[in-house]
Amino acid sequence: LCDFVYADLKNNFTNPVWLANRTIVTPTNEAAQFVNDFLLTRFPGELKIYRSSDTVDNETLSPIEFINNLTPSGFPPHILKLKKKRCIMLLRNLDATKGH
Structure with a gap:
């Protein structure tokens, strides 16, 4: 499915x-x-991982692993994988009172 939808990804990955x-x-x-993780491997660049x-x-009530x-x-x-110059969708304003 990814190869069909993004058939020419190699030539268009910089075209928003x-x-x-x-x-x-x-x-x-x-x-x-x-799907996001799979497609991210198709883009060039160094993968950065943020936790x-x-x-x-109180870890007894809420274990960190859970x-x-x-x-x-x-x-x-919990584990966010990003690459420089790749499109992301920000679905929430960080400070709605200031418009950003």
Whole structure:
């Protein structure tokens, strides 16, 4: 499916209009993350991995391993994989009162 939707990715990966006109719709966030991770390997550049903060007040009530497996709606995953100059979609304003 990825090869069909992004058939000419090698020649168009820097073209935001070309990329914006292609979409893969998935039934779950987990499936979307799988597709995103797979497609990210197709882009050139160094992969950077960022982890969320993982401290809790009471680990007995909320083990860190359990919390790291959660991906609440509207939040990035615990392990965020990015590459420079790759398109992302910011789905939430960081400070809505200031417009950004």
